[in-house]
Amino acid sequence: MVLPTVILPGYLAGAIAYRPLEAALNGLGFPTVTVPLKASDWLVTLGGRPVSPILAALDTTVQQALTTFNASQVNLVGHSAGGWIARIYLGDQTYYGQVWQRHPIVNTLITLGTPHRSQERWTKRNLDFVNGNYPGAFYSTVRYVCVAGKAAYGSKNWRFADWFTYQSYELTCGKGECWGDGVTPVDAAHLPGAQNLTLEGVMHSPKTVGATVQAPVWYGSPTPLKQWLTYLN
Numbered sequence: 001m002v003l004p005t006v007i008l009p010g011y012l013a014g015a016i017a018y019r020p021l022e023a024a025l026n027g028l029g030f031p032t033v034t035v036p037l038k039a040s041d042w043l044v045t046l047g048g049r050p051v052s053p054i055l056a057a058l059d060t061t062v063q064q065a066l067t068t069f070n071a072s073q074v075n076l077v078g079h080s081a082g083g084w085i086a087r088i089y090l091g092d093q094t095y096y097g098q099v100w101q102r103h104p105i106v107n108t109l110i111t112l113g114t115p116h117r118s119q120e121r122w123t124k125r126n127l128d129f130v131n132g133n134y135p136g137a138f139y140s141t142v143r144y145v146c147v148a149g150k151a152a153y154g155s156k157n158w159r160f161a162d163w164f165t166y167q168s169y170e171l172t173c174g175k176g177e178c179w180g181d182g183v184t185p186v187d188a189a190h191l192p193g194a195q196n197l198t199l200e201g202v203m204h205s206p207k208t209v210g211a212t213v214q215a216p217v218w219y220g221s222p223t224p225l226k227q228w229l230t231y232l233n
Contacts, residue, residue, distance in 0.1 A: 003107055004069040005032040005232055006062050010080025014038045017206065021220035030232050031069055035061045048122030050096040051085050058089055059100065073107040075232050079219065083114025084130050090142060093133045108143040108231055112219040113204045115184045116191055120171040137193035145231045147219060148189035149181030149202030199224050
């Protein structure tokens with residue numbers, strides 16, 4: 001039996017950006033739904049505030065998927081911040097008054113370009129909670145697959161794209177001169193104990209700053225998709 005897959009969008013992103021990925025997975029025989037978020041749903045989480053509303057939306061979608069597909073487990077695909085938010089969802093420690101403890105119903109967690117650590121002041125609050133309570137591939141019953149893109153090198157020069165990349169990498173891992181997907185450095189996108197993949201030429205998202213083409217290759221593009229799709233089996 002192929003388990004249903006739930007896609008959790010990245011920070012400040014709405015579900016609409018993930019419809020092509022959702023459609024591609026469904027077309028390949030993997031029943032998939034996306035958490036129906038709007039960009040505005042993230043506003044209450046700004047400044048390092050709790051991501052509890054996002055977790056609640058994720059849980060509603062997961063429970064609906066279990067019922068719709070008559071399944072006992074799901075696979076989760078978290079893009080960018082969606083990856084570390086999913087790690088909170090798996091966990092059994094109290095997060096702002098709520099214990100989610102959903103690891104028994106998650107078979108595989110695939111994170112795409114997720115910054116699993118950060119030096120950024122506000123993001124660090126939530127990530128310190130995640131990494132302090134659930135370091136690495138924490139639950140042995142869950143398969144963790146962490147996918148990084150290697151497409152942009154951070155450097156200090158006059159081009160805005162390079163400057164943005166450098167600043168993003170530095171805020172994430174403390175150094176700007178390294179490889180990543182234009183937003184998340186390769187090292188930060190991997191977790192100890194996980195199945196860690198690095199995909200050449202893959203940008204963070206379809207709208208990555210600094211992309212030289214209108215529709216850059218990102219994690220959900222056909223070729224990269226084939227490289228992590230097998231982990232949904």
